[in-house]
Amino acid sequence: MNSKYLSLLLLMLSPSVWATKTQEKAVDEIFSEWDKANMPGASLGVFQNGKIIYARGYGMANLEYDIPNDANSVFRIGSTSKQFTAACIVLLAEQGKLKLTDSLHSFFPAFPDYAKEITVRHLLNHTSGVRDYLTLSFLKGLTDEDYYEDKDVMQWLTNQTALNFAPGEEYIYSNSGYWLLGQIVKQVTQMDMAEFAAKELFEPLGMYHTHFHNNHKAIVKNRASGYAPKEAGGYQISMTTLNMIGDGGIFTTISDIKKWDDAFYNSEVLSKKFWQAMITQGKLNNGKQIEYASGLIIEPYKGLNAISHGGAFVGFRAELLRFPDQKFTVAVFANRSDANPTSMAFKVAEVFLEEEFKTAAQVKDSSESNADIAGNDEAATQLAAVPLEQLTGEYQLNPGIQLTVSIQSGTLHGYQIWNQKEYDFEPIENAVNTFKIVGDDTFSFEFDDFENNQAQVINLSRNGSMSAWNRVDIVDTSGVELSGFVGDYYSKELDVVYQVTFKDDALFIQVDNNAPEALAVLAIDQLSYDGIVLDFVRQEGVITGFIMSAGRVKNLVFGKQ
Structure with missing residues (x-):
């Protein structure tokens, strides 16, 4: 038999070459929700020192023909x-x-x-x-x-x-x-x-x-x-x-x-x-x-x-x-x-x-002295868990990407303004002022930099990657005249027209025949939807257009027609 095909056959038939049974079980548990014949899933490969120490598929590569995923499925x-x-x-x-x-x-x-x-x-x-x-x-x-x-x-x-x-x-x-x-x-x-x-x-x-x-x-x-x-x-x-x-x-x-x-x-x-x-x-x-x-x-x-x-x-x-x-x-x-x-x-x-x-954690711990914390009352206060009220407020990564933290029924609660997603938080054990989303271990939210009994930043961690969400002031937009934003706006760079409409005391924005999106008021002349921010421009008090920023696209110019 051709050696190339033999090696592939052995890989498919023998998912575990070097992993221990305990490791196999622990890995399979990570993918257990997908390890079923009625849903799609994934293929996994674990390599070390030039060897495949574990490889197998979970779930189906094709639901129509009941073909399972394996190490040779093409993704x-x-x-x-x-x-x-x-x-x-x-x-x-x-x-x-x-x-x-x-x-x-x-x-x-x-x-x-x-x-x-x-x-x-x-x-x-x-x-x-x-x-x-x-x-x-x-x-x-x-x-x-x-x-x-x-x-x-x-x-x-x-x-x-x-x-x-x-x-x-x-x-x-x-x-x-x-x-x-x-x-x-x-x-x-x-x-x-x-x-x-x-x-x-x-x-x-x-x-x-x-x-x-x-x-x-x-x-x-x-x-x-x-x-x-x-x-x-x-x-x-x-x-x-x-x-x-x-x-x-x-x-x-x-x-x-x-x-x-x-x-x-x-x-x-x-x-x-x-x-x-x-x-x-x-x-x-x-x-x-x-x-x-x-x-x-x-x-x-x-x-x-x-x-x-x-x-x-x-x-x-x-x-x-x-x-x-x-x-x-x-x-x-x-x-x-x-x-x-x-x-x-x-x-x-x-x-x-x-x-x-x-081992890496022990090396890090041994290289960091706790002496400067032990004798510092201010630092000790900083590390102490605080009342939930000191964590509430508005936090922003970028304009339009804003998280509202509140207390609901005695539980810390998050609301994402850009997509209206909300969830409850629960404390992470052995961590101070640090929370995770209930039922989700993917993210950790560390409230930090306290001033005037209020956290000024959330350090959001995901798989070791960190982003800082800074506290922002709540702007009173109650006096904004929403109907003034209504109109058609054209972008030469996109060659499209956006329509802003006003209905039932709310603003909506629409492009072509797509469904209208509700606009949220972030500031006096700043609206947003789905993480996209519109900064409106005025001349002598009259709106003449807006500047659009949408994550990986910034500063698109729209003129009011």
Whole structure:
């Protein structure tokens, strides 16, 4: 029998090679909710020291034909694909066919002059300022069901008269940057990046079941279907007809991704210089180092160095998490849109690296002196649990992304203004002024920086990543004349008209034939919906337009017609 097929057969038949029974049980418990024959799920791979120590599937790859997930199911992995786009660029740089200092304008002169200041490195590190094309498509009124092509995306981007920020000034994730990198590969090599990657990466590495999926009509053997849960129960197919690659588009398997992981440590195909370029983190103009490298996030977790990237598109979710010093990697590929593979991957890592995490924590504890806290009454007061009333108020990550914390029936309660989601909090044991959402261990909310008996910040933690939500003053908007905002507003950059209407004492906004969205009043001339903020502009007291900011797209100008 061919050795390649024998190894694949052994992988499918023997899910556990090196993991202990206790570890297997603990890992299976993480995925137990999906380990059923009537729902989609995921495939898992755990690699260490070049070996597959655990690999198996949970749930179904295809609900119509009752095909289960396994290590050879082919998944779309969303933005986890970005490292392969980056790899193509780094290879071309090694081959002397481009420089990371080359400007975007040198490849695509149709862009406005700002592209002269954007380099390939900026695109790799998400520091270019180029607006995110997926967000632009949403703001144009398009949905996941709509079809558009590369030429449309290029037109949208070249139509943007401004950037989110000057190149190198900030770090904001942008799918446009990686889509453009794919177009640069095509421009330089005169072949589609799917073809270049196959020739230069996948075939040399023996990744025969991996490709950039640039043709939605192509037949893919062992493909897992993507699904989304229905409100009434059950699942529906969630796939796409879009052919864009670069920001996503990789189809791969657990078996193949293990070969990619092996190449990180030892490869005749990819040099040490190549990998050093891949993991070199970006820097802003002020010298600050950011977490993003080339399609990879470099961020320690519980004292251990970690390299990772997640992915999410239509009915697929993915995470590839590597602890390089331990030569340990977890890959989770899911075919359900409600999955959180990042959280699951970290939980799997906890099972196998428990002792390493403990050791790292002990080293950290021993290096930190408690002397400055023991004799400091103010610090001692800060660490003491406070009444819930001192935690209530409005906290904001960005304008429009605002959390209201209140007390309901004696319980701390959260309300997300941008999507109207609400939930109760419960304290986390052995932690001071720190809470989690009831029934959800994904996030922790630490209330901190107390002034005048009020917390000034929430440190929100998710799998080791931290974001600070600052207290904001509650603005009295009771006197705002809502009817004054009514009208049609046009954006030349999007080429769309937004309608603001007033009905039943409330404002609504609508684009094209999409359903109207209720607008919330954040300030005197600031409205928001679904995390999108509209800052209205007046001339001599009369509204003449607004500036729209929507996460990965900022400062879009709309004029009132």
